[in-house]
Amino acid sequence: MESGIGHIISQRKGDPMKPGIRWGLVIFITPVLVWLTVLILLPQVDMFIMSIRAKNELGEMVFSIGNFKLFFLEPIYWRTFARTAIFSILVTFLTFLITMPIAFYITKVVSPKFQGFLSVLILMPFWVSELVRVYGWMILLRESGVINHFLIKFGLLNKPIEMLYNDATMIMGLVYTSMLFMLVPLLSALESLDNSFIEAAYDLGGSVWSIATRIVIPHCLPGIVSGSIVVFMLTLGNYLTPNLMGGKNGLWFTEQIYNQFIASFNWNQGSAFGFLLLILSSGIIWMGLKLTKQTLGKVVQ
């Protein structure tokens, strides 16, 4: 029996050149490779090719950097682009500020019995689709909505005000949508923080602020960065929430891409914008990793 097991292991560990040994690996890795190639890599390559082609005067498709040139020449495009980037960073930061105390409360303050219960409470809204959640907010916030109704009823307002379709509401919506994706990595990061570190810092004279900035946040940094990356990418690529809650004035770069593809039917221009968004998100994440002295490998763990 023992020798049998030893035989199998030695066979698996055996000569890597020997065919047939690595079939397991092949079977597991093939779907991943197929998925990555067919669904991610090929469309990106196709998009890139499309983005560097445009119609000439005769209506023929030729190589051109005109699509990218237009982005820089037309202020509405690059301003929307910058606005999207800045707002996404702001949303990420706000999400962190709101989620961190919640995560700390769930992992360190509440008795272990309620930890799971509270996590499920936070998770629950995410069982319904983003669309339904956004419409929920709209029912609450619109001119004839629930909040206006009660404010008028209690005499705090004379006439209803429109709370939707401004930047603050849009940011709130985006923060709400992203919270879970920040919370989960923060919970696991805080879970691994030994309580005695917090107690030792407190015992050595630490205040809430110094314990948070010197002990808790440095320990949770990988979790914070990984949550931030997810929230940032989701926010940057979000279409639904800015579109519904930000209204017509709240421009988001994904809307520009949508307009090029669907409204103007200019796939080449749309591809160029899509590509610029990809470069933007990669660039900001790279900068974020550099600033926090983290590596992608450590953060993804």
Added chain:
Amino acid sequence: MHTDLSVVNVIKKFQDFTAVDSVSFDVEKGKFFSILGPSGCGKTTLLRMISGFFEPSSGTIEINGKNMAGIPPNKRPVNLIFQNLALFPMMNVAENIAFGLERQKEKRSVIKTKTGEILERVGLPGFENKKVDQLSGGQRQRVAIARSLVLEPAVLLLDEPLGALDLKLREQMKIELKILQTQVGTTFVYITHDQSEALVMSDHVAVMNKGKFEQVDTPRNLYAKPLTPFVARFVGENNQWSARVTGLDHNPDRQTALIRTPEGNAFKTIMRDRLEPGDEIDLFLRPESIVLEPDSSIETLNRFTIIVKSILFDGANSRILAQLPESEREIQISLPQTRQFDYIQPGDRIEAGWSPESGISFLREKAIL
């Protein structure tokens, strides 16, 4: 003498469970005070109340004559060394030590000098830039102590800090800790379940059981004159023997009881409690107070026969594990390593004896359980 720490009638209840029950003690300035007890006896709870992490349910804790009620841990002039030391892994040694000083808004230059000085004091000069995970167990220990001592606390609290070290290092750290405490003159309150740590290092030891202090005394007295059966069992090794008092011997200078064991041995022992004939007692005999093959000329000695079961060789701490004839009762007897008793083999039937002065007897605890 100045009292650094004064605990008066402190009680801590968690719902129905009383973790610490009416504990009172004073620690004089510069003393090494230990609280010794089995795990779950409430010693950590007591320490956490002194450091401020728990509020007592009732009673007062005074440090330097100041009542500590309602004062949070970061405002108390005490520091706690945690069981796992809790060195901050995200900081190097110097940053760890500087953490408390920075909170006191010390100047950068002062912090640097103080950090250097305290590292020198604990025997780690030049370790400022080491990472915490580069340190050995003993070095971490010293950094943790340095991190607290640099704040010059009135009392330093230590929560079994040697628990995680291996035996050799623990023996060495015990001595170093005692020397360090004498040098810096800070009052130490040390909790442990290891009686050897408590006995070696302390000026005074409190033995704690089920939330109460059983006895507070010098290590020597704890060992020689335990006041309760628990202390007799917990501090040092002891053979426990039940017996019945058969008579009293009223001697002018000392009172001796005549006792008989269930095995039929008749002994004499000096009385500590008032005993009456017919009382059931528990007799405790230290392994080293039993003499092997005693000289027949000593008349006062209690004598009995044993059968050697096995020889437990442990250097200077070697023992004979013996049995009484026709009985299951096991007795441990110290085996002096003078080679005098090398001839003893398992299975031998030999004579042993003990002097009436060395027996410690208690009136049998009434069966409460």
